[in-house]
Amino acid sequence: xxxxxxxxxxxxxxxxxxxxxxxxxxxxxxxxxxxxxxxxxxxxxxxxxxxxxxxxxxxxxxxxxxxxxxxxxxxxxxxxxxxxxxxxxxxxxxxxxxxxxxxxxxxxxxxxxxxxxxxxxxxxxxxxxxxxxxxxxxxxxxxxxxxxxxxxxxxxxxx
Numbered sequence: 001x002x003x004x005x006x007x008x009x010x011x012x013x014x015x016x017x018x019x020x021x022x023x024x025x026x027x028x029x030x031x032x033x034x035x036x037x038x039x040x041x042x043x044x045x046x047x048x049x050x051x052x053x054x055x056x057x058x059x060x061x062x063x064x065x066x067x068x069x070x071x072x073x074x075x076x077x078x079x080x081x082x083x084x085x086x087x088x089x090x091x092x093x094x095x096x097x098x099x100x101x102x103x104x105x106x107x108x109x110x111x112x113x114x115x116x117x118x119x120x121x122x123x124x125x126x127x128x129x130x131x132x133x134x135x136x137x138x139x140x141x142x143x144x145x146x147x148x149x150x151x152x153x154x155x156x157x158x159x
Contacts, residue, residue, distance in 0.1 A: 002102045003033040003145060006066050007138055008059050008109035009040040016135050023142040030149040035138065038062035040109045052111055060114025063106055072100040073121045076107050076137065080124030088125075089148035105145075107137050 011017050020035065027033050039062060041055040067073055072095055083091060092103070105125075106117060118124065127140060150157035 001031040001096060003027070003031050004066075004068075004071070004102070004104045005033070005035045005107065005138060005141060006038065006063055006104055007035060007107040007134065008038055008063070009134060010037055011135050011138065013135065016139055019139045020142060023139065023146050027142065027146045027149065030146075030153070033142075033145075036066050038066060043111060055109075056111055056114040059109055059111075060117045063108075063113070063117050064120060067104050067106075067120065068102060071102045071104040072123075073104045073106060074123045074125050075113055075118055075121035076105065076127065076141065077113060077118065077124045078126055078129060078131070080126035082126045082128070085144060085147050086151060088144060089151035091123075092145075092148050093152045105141055107134050107141065109134060 011020065024033065038059065041058050043055050044051065047055070095103070106113065106121065108114075108117070127137070127144075132140065147157060
């Protein structure tokens with residue numbers, strides 16, 4: 001199984017990079033994985049609706065260019081479906097049993113995801129109705145993917 005996380009922007013803070021590295025090492029025992037960063041667009045604080053749409057369109061094009069044709073795409077979106085850790089583990093396991101072997105998780109920038117990206121997604125997932133920094137979301141997502149593999153393997157970790 002291959003896991004790709006396609007995310008807008010770069011990780012700047014060392015502590016986020018260290019956390020990603022740690023969970024990445026743990027996850028490597030279960031699958032191949034990578035994080036693909038696409039450039040974010042600068043957005044004015046008081047951007048007009050047109051400017052917001054232009055930013056989303058540009059970021060969306062970059063995201064879509066990185067998604068393999070056969071990938072099962074999971075968009076992280078506030079309006080997506082919320083799952084607990086066990087349900088998330090079972091969801092990934094079910095998709096794998098149905099022949100999915102390449103998963104792409106997509107994390108948008110500060111403005112979210114463009115409609116074409118959401119349309120390309122096979123599933124929309126929400127971790128909460130709360131808003132998280134997109135850099136922190138990568139850490140949370142990687143940890144939850146690792147947790148899902150541990151749950152599905154029947155190994156201790158999940159509490």
